[in-house]
Each structure stands twice: as C-alpha cells, then as structure tokens.
Amino acid sequence: MQRARIHDIECMAPEGPVPGFQIGPLEELRGRVPEGILERFNRVDFHTVTLITEGRGEHTVDFVTYDCVPGTLLWVRPGQVQRFGPRGELKGTHLRFAPAFPPPFPGSESLLAPWHRHVFHEAGDLKAGDLKAGGLSLAALTREYARLEPSREILRHLLTAVLLDLDRLPRRPSESRDCNxxxxxxxxxxxxxxxxxxxxxxxxxxxxxxxxxxxxxxxxxxxxxxxxxxxxxxxxxxxxxxxxxxxxxxxxxxxxxxxxxxxxxxxxxxxxxxxxxxxxxxxxxxxxx
CATH class of the missing domain: 1.10.10.60 (Homeodomain-like)
Structure with missing residues (x-):
C-alpha cells in the first residue's frame, strides 16, 4: 500500500531529552506548529494524551467531535486521525509517547492496541494540575521530564501508572461494554x-x-x-x-x-x-x- 502523505506535523513527534517521550503545555505545541495545520485532519504514529485544564472547545478524533472542558482527558492512539479546534480556546497538558516507550505490564497489549479506541474521558475535578479521580497525575511526569537529566526508566514506570489509572476512569454508558x-x-x-x-x-x-x-x-x-x-x-x-x-x-x-x-x-x-x-x-x- 502506498504510504499516505501526512500533513506537516513532524514537529509534534515525541523527540527531546528522552527519545520517544515528550510532555508539556498544550499551548506550547500550538506555538510550534504553523497556523492551520492542526485545524486540518492529521495522523501521527504515536500516542497523545491531553488533559484540558482551562477553556472550552472541541477536538475531533476519527470524525467524532468531543466537547472539551476542564477535566476532559483525550487519548488518541497511533493511526487515528484528529483535528484540533480553533487556537487559543483550550489549555492543558499534552503528553506524547511512542508505542514502544511504556514497559510491558499486565493488559498493556490490549490497552495500547490500535483497535482500543476509547478516546474521551471525564476525568473529574482538578487540583494543582492533578486529577483527583483515580489519583491520575500527569504532574509527576512533567516534574521528572523537567529535570536537568530526566530518567527514562522513571518516566516509563510513571507513565505505566498513569495509563493504568486512565483505563479505570469512568466511561460513558455507550462505551461500558465487555472487552473479552x-x-x-x-x-x-x-x-x-x-x-x-x-x-x-x-x-x-x-x-x-x-x-x-x-x-x-x-x-x-x-x-x-x-x-x-x-x-x-x-x-x-x-x-x-x-x-x-x-x-x-x-x-x-x-x-x-x-x-x-x-x-x-x-x-x-x-x-x-x-x-x-x-x-x-x-x-x-x-x-x-
């Protein structure tokens, strides 16, 4: 199959002090990508997890549009196409990691699979950038990544905890099915x-x-x-x-x-x-x- 032409989103790739991993403010991503690119459908080959902390807007994944407010968490998997809403309306934490970055853990094959397409989560109340519901914390990842010499192994294991916590967040009734x-x-x-x-x-x-x-x-x-x-x-x-x-x-x-x-x-x-x-x-x- 001919490789599809991807829009100019290479600057979204998770490169930096720790190969295959990157975390930072959503607005920082907006600042690096030329205007108009994120507002078109694009596809990436890595996972993105976005926690909205300020503003209200929309984000479209695989042609389903989600209303985003503080406490919304979106997990977009490799191969899915997404389109960001207008600039300046949403702020939050944006995590990007390669499929091979997390260490193996029970259930990882299913949770990280491209067919596991649960995107939208209502994560709960926010406090100091952390989620109170389920104890999910992107702040710990952010702090480790901001160190002068961040540890790849610590980031991998912190990410595992975040993903497992994310998976147990409540889902909408339409998604509450038995993944046998x-x-x-x-x-x-x-x-x-x-x-x-x-x-x-x-x-x-x-x-x-x-x-x-x-x-x-x-x-x-x-x-x-x-x-x-x-x-x-x-x-x-x-x-x-x-x-x-x-x-x-x-x-x-x-x-x-x-x-x-x-x-x-x-x-x-x-x-x-x-x-x-x-x-x-x-x-x-x-x-x-």
Whole structure:
C-alpha cells in the first residue's frame, strides 16, 4: 500500500531529552506548529494524551467531535486521525509517547492496541494540575521530564501508572461494554488483515473459533456483529485516507481490498451515507477521484 502523505506535523513527534517521550503545555505545541495545520485532519504514529485544564472547545478524533472542558482527558492512539479546534480556546497538558516507550505490564497489549479506541474521558475535578479521580497525575511526569537529566526508566514506570489509572476512569454508558479475550484476539487479527480479508469465516478459521462465537464476542463488546465490526474498520480506514491523503479513490479502493472502485463507492455510501468524493469535499480535500 502506498504510504499516505501526512500533513506537516513532524514537529509534534515525541523527540527531546528522552527519545520517544515528550510532555508539556498544550499551548506550547500550538506555538510550534504553523497556523492551520492542526485545524486540518492529521495522523501521527504515536500516542497523545491531553488533559484540558482551562477553556472550552472541541477536538475531533476519527470524525467524532468531543466537547472539551476542564477535566476532559483525550487519548488518541497511533493511526487515528484528529483535528484540533480553533487556537487559543483550550489549555492543558499534552503528553506524547511512542508505542514502544511504556514497559510491558499486565493488559498493556490490549490497552495500547490500535483497535482500543476509547478516546474521551471525564476525568473529574482538578487540583494543582492533578486529577483527583483515580489519583491520575500527569504532574509527576512533567516534574521528572523537567529535570536537568530526566530518567527514562522513571518516566516509563510513571507513565505505566498513569495509563493504568486512565483505563479505570469512568466511561460513558455507550462505551461500558465487555472487552473479552475473544474480541481482543479478533480485533488484533482484524488490524493485521482487514485490507485483504473481509469475511468473518476467514477470521474464525484463523483463530480457531466458530463464526457464532466471534459474533457473540463482538456483540458483547460492542453491540455489533462480527461482520459489522469488519465493515466498520474498513469504512473507518477509508474515511481516514480520504480525509488526510490525496490518494485517488481508485487507489484507496484497491488498498482496502476492493477489486472495483464502483463496489468500494457503494460500500462507502452504505456505511457513511455519502459517496467518497462528497466525503472529501465535506472535509476540505477536493482531490481527484
């Protein structure tokens, strides 16, 4: 698959005194990125965790727009596309880390997985930059990172505590589902093969489950059937590529396993309600079909 052209957001990459890790004020990030870049859909290959401490605004992740107020915490994972709201409306702490930066810990494979897409958390009351709910603290990470010679290992273990605490924050009722082991295995297989394998029976055979077992696991975790989960993943990637790359629709169709562009266009319209070209216009990318 042709590598998608990423918008000019290399300055967001987590580089600094500790490779693969960076933490600082959200407004500092705003100051480094040319105006207009963050307000367009972009994609990064690392995790970002943002705690809003001042202001009110919006942040869009994978085409879902979240209302942000003090106490909002957003976790955007590698591969997701995001769009920042207007400048100057939100302040807070912005953490960036590479997928391999945290040390292994129980549950890390699932928690850090690209398919684990819980983004929005209502973190609770704020005090001195810390979250009272769950004891989550980005301040400890900030203090260690600000030292003259910050310790990579201390940062890695502090980050582990933060991520585990984040994972136990209350979720919205629509997200309170059972992320069972069968569903996790299915999602991992899906991430590796959704561009070529579109049928549930292909995943069932590979994982050693029946189609019925996979469907029950998906319904328990998401309320969707296994086939719907597959279609959702393909449609999401199509939206991502249409919104943040200039690849022709025909190229995207082939990359996602569709032999004919017309079949892809029908699938996309069924899943999103608009054809690919109109979707691009809606998101400001009028490029060749």
């Amino acid at each position: 082991d069968t569903y996790a295995s299915f999602c991992s297989a899906l991430e590796a093969s959704y561009t070529t394998d579109h049928r549930v029976d292909q995943y069932a055979a590979r994982l050693g489950y029946t189609v019925r077992t996979l469907t029950r696991a998906c319904q328990s975790a998401t309320g969707r059937t296994a086939k719907q989960v597959i279609d959702d993943r393909i449609a999401l990637q199509a939206q991502r590529l249409l919104a943040h790359t200039e690849q022709p629709v025909s190229t995207i169709a082939r990359a996602l396993g569709f032999g004919e562009t017309t079949n892809f266009s029908k699938f996309f319209a069924r899943m999103t309600g608009v054809v690919p070209g109109d979707f691009r216009v809606l998101h400001g990318r009028g490029v060749p079909a």
